[in-house]
Amino acid sequence: MSKKIIVVGAGFSGLAAAHALLEMGCEPIVLEADSRIGGKVKSEVSDDGERFVERGAQIINPDMTDIVQLAVKAGFSLIRTGVSDDGLLIQASEPKVIEEQVEDHEEQLEYMQIETERDDIPLTDLYKRLDIKEKEKRVISSMYGEELNVEPHLVSAAGFLSMNDRYPSEKEDTTHQVNGPLTKLAEHLAAPLKDALHMEQAVTEINTSVGGVSVSTESNTWDADGVIIAVPPTVAARIKLSELAAKQYEEALHSYVNGSIIKITWEYNEAFWTQMEVEGEETSVAEVIYTNPDGVNVIDSSMRGKNARLTMFIGAATAESMATEEEDRMLEEAESWLTEAFGEAAASYTSRTAESWVHHPFCGGGYGDSIRYGHMIKPYMILREPHEGMVFASSELAETYPHFMEGALRAGRAAAGRLIVHLQERTT
Numbered sequence: 001m002s003k004k005i006i007v008v009g010a011g012f013s014g015l016a017a018a019h020a021l022l023e024m025g026c027e028p029i030v031l032e033a034d035s036r037i038g039g040k041v042k043s044e045v046s047d048d049g050e051r052f053v054e055r056g057a058q059i060i061n062p063d064m065t066d067i068v069q070l071a072v073k074a075g076f077s078l079i080r081t082g083v084s085d086d087g088l089l090i091q092a093s094e095p096k097v098i099e100e101q102v103e104d105h106e107e108q109l110e111y112m113q114i115e116t117e118r119d120d121i122p123l124t125d126l127y128k129r130l131d132i133k134e135k136e137k138r139v140i141s142s143m144y145g146e147e148l149n150v151e152p153h154l155v156s157a158a159g160f161l162s163m164n165d166r167y168p169s170e171k172e173d174t175t176h177q178v179n180g181p182l183t184k185l186a187e188h189l190a191a192p193l194k195d196a197l198h199m200e201q202a203v204t205e206i207n208t209s210v211g212g213v214s215v216s217t218e219s220n221t222w223d224a225d226g227v228i229i230a231v232p233p234t235v236a237a238r239i240k241l242s243e244l245a246a247k248q249y250e251e252a253l254h255s256y257v258n259g260s261i262i263k264i265t266w267e268y269n270e271a272f273w274t275q276m277e278v279e280g281e282e283t284s285v286a287e288v289i290y291t292n293p294d295g296v297n298v299i300d301s302s303m304r305g306k307n308a309r310l311t312m313f314i315g316a317a318t319a320e321s322m323a324t325e326e327e328d329r330m331l332e333e334a335e336s337w338l339t340e341a342f343g344e345a346a347a348s349y350t351s352r353t354a355e356s357w358v359h360h361p362f363c364g365g366g367y368g369d370s371i372r373y374g375h376m377i378k379p380y381m382i383l384r385e386p387h388e389g390m391v392f393a394s395s396e397l398a399e400t401y402p403h404f405m406e407g408a409l410r411a412g413r414a415a416a417g418r419l420i421v422h423l424q425e426r427t428t
């Protein structure tokens with residue numbers, strides 16, 4: 001029997017859910033708060049279509065099979081990131097190689113996980129227990145400030161490690177990119193939806209009953225058999241739910257904390273960082289971590305053989321304080337950090353693109369919401385399960401690859417399947 005299902009949000013998770021519903025013969029209606037689709041996927045494309053820059057998500061790896069297939073279906077292929085395989089990770093201010101420090105601590109944290117599963121602690125307390133020097137702990141702390149976009153003392157250590165466990169790839173996450181703008185992938189998913197996609201419709205309230213659901217924005221109300229809420233948990237927590245749904249889901253929704261990230265990409269005529277002098281040796285630099293300021297890193301984000309680009313990610317408290325500054329002042333400061341690590345050549349860029357995702361009202365903020373210390377350790381287990389004709393889907397809830405576009409696609413598809421089974425069971 002064909003079901004009418006409302007999907008809240010047209011990010012990758014919502015679009016993947018709507019697509020799966022169409023494939024199952026259902027009738028999806030997608031309500032999107034913004035005037036564009038894609039959520040944290042946001043490409044800037046030149047008028048001639050030749051040049052594009054990703055203001056949000058960008059990098060994937062070939063193990064991320066859903067997004068690889070989507071890229072191919074949309075007419076694109078994968079291309080390697082610019083950095084050479086022997087590129088090094090360095091620390092800024094007194095540039096020095098820090099690769100081993102970072103690799104070693106990951107193993108130690110894994111080992112300590114057994115302990116934290118019994119008794120959760122803030123992530124900061126977990127890495128403070130590491131058997132490494134104070135200076136090295138500052139690198140780790142800064143790395144997490146950027147990676148999670150949230151101050152590590154707010155994050156649950158058990159939640160963080162369980163998120164890492166859901167990253168099943170053998171590969172680094174920085175190996176490949178799609179050779180076209182990612183917004184085109186969103187458009188490919190949205191194409192069959194046609195009139196079912198309603199823009200600038202921010203959902204404020206959802207009511208559930210045995211007969212179905214009703215979903216309201218400021219100006220409209222839609223009735224349907226079920227609803228998939230494909231927005232990050234901290235954003236979903238702002239939607240008013242009926243009493244029974246709130247009882248089921250509110251504690252899980254409030255177990256997340258949102259983050260802040262600023263992404264700046266500089267473009268150059270050539271990748272001068274592939275031949276830099278670090279600690280007296282000529283080397284290729286792949287990534288830089290800053291301990292001052294905290295939560296900042298820079299990667300080589302070029303597409304190999306196509307362009308030369310450096311991207312800075314400014315996370316957590318540093319992003320929040322920079323977001324209060326005028327954009328020119330913020331860019332000037334970021335550029336001074338860049339030249340500190342890469343030398344004056346870094347100032348000779350040909351273009352620059354910046355985007356702030358600091359506590360974003362509809363996309364959560366940061367790469368994704370983190371599990372907050374002091375609440376549920378596995379809130380995603382609750383949010384994934386349908387109840388009263390509703391279910392949640394966003395990258396954070398994915399069984400694999402949470403916080404990535406791949407996770408969003410998988411979470412969306414999974415939620416559609418689960419909801420349909422749930423609705424069928426309710427009617428039999």
Ligand SMILES: Cc1cc2nc3c(=O)[nH]c(=O)nc-3n(C[C@H](O)[C@H](O)[C@H](O)COP(=O)(O)OP(=O)(O)OC[C@H]3O[C@@H](n4cnc5c(N)ncnc54)[C@H](O)[C@@H]3O)c2cc1C
Binds near residue numbers: 011014057058357
């Ligand atoms: C700067 C940055 C860099 C990133 N880099 C990478 C990367 O390199 N590789 C990677 O794989 N991932 C990356 N990510 C993460 C990736 O973008 C996300 O995991 C993924 O896009 C999340 O998709 P989603 O659909 O779950 O959520 P979102 O993209 O947040 O989509 C949610 C949608 O719901 C809408 N919405 C919210 N509230 C409402 C409401 N009340 N009513 C109606 N609509 C609503 C929003 O407007 C939005 O369109 C990055 C993210 C950022 C911000």
